[in-house]
Amino acid sequence: MAQKAAKTLAAHNTAILNRTLLLTLVIHAFFILLRGVVWWSTFTRKSLILYILLCFPSFFIQFQFERIGRPTYGSSPGELRKSGEDLEAKGLTEYMWDVLYWTYGCVILAAVLGDWAWWWWIVIPAYSAWLAYTTFTGARGGMSKFAGEDNAGAPQAGSKRQQKMEKRGGQKVQYR
Structure with missing residues (x-):
């Protein structure tokens, strides 16, 4: 059974993408049905512009997921050309799922x-800013350790061996 992991990933990606596509269609149909048909007086040009503008990122993300995650098959049955990227990866993919699901919630609420x-929907850029800030401060804190300083600005003690030697009164290490 060649490429078992790739075939498993392809099947998993296909299931996720099909479920996401169905969920997207249901949520947006709900919005259009409720705002356009049931409450026709509340469906204004402003509503339509807000809907298109604020749903565009979710449409773009969905398109990207389809592009990178949808497996491609060859001409013969069962021939897998490309299994697609892992749609449950950490990092940017995880953030894109967050944006997609938060937009779904905003569409339903609207x-x-x-x-x-x-x-x-303003929570998404605020969350992005918070993530960027914590990443920056974490990187800045990590860089200060390379410079030989602790968070308080005091010199770092060095390795455990150096600390033991200093404790016994042996070789002293000078810090500058």
């Missing part, structure tokens, strides 16, 4: 509660 619910 369909039920009205246009003011789109303000919940």
Whole structure:
């Protein structure tokens, strides 16, 4: 059984992408049905512009997932050319899923509660800024350890062997 891991990943990606596509269609149909048909008086040009503008990132993310995650098959049955990237990877892929699901929630809230619910979408850029800040401060804190300084600015003690030698009164290490 050649390429078992690749075939498993391809089947898993296909299931995830099909489920996500169905969920996207249901949620956006719910929005259009509820705002356009049921509450036709609340479906204005402003609502349509907000809907298109704030759903565009989720459409783009969905397109990217389809492009990188959808497996490709050869001409003969069962011939897997490319299994696609792992859609459960950490990092950017994980953040893209967060944006997608948060947008789904905002679409549902906007369909039920009205246009003011789109303000919940502001959480996504705020979350991005918080992630960038914590990454930067973590990297800055990590770089100070390479410079030989602790977070408090005091010199670092060195290795355990050096600490033991200093404790016994042996060879002293001078810090500058």
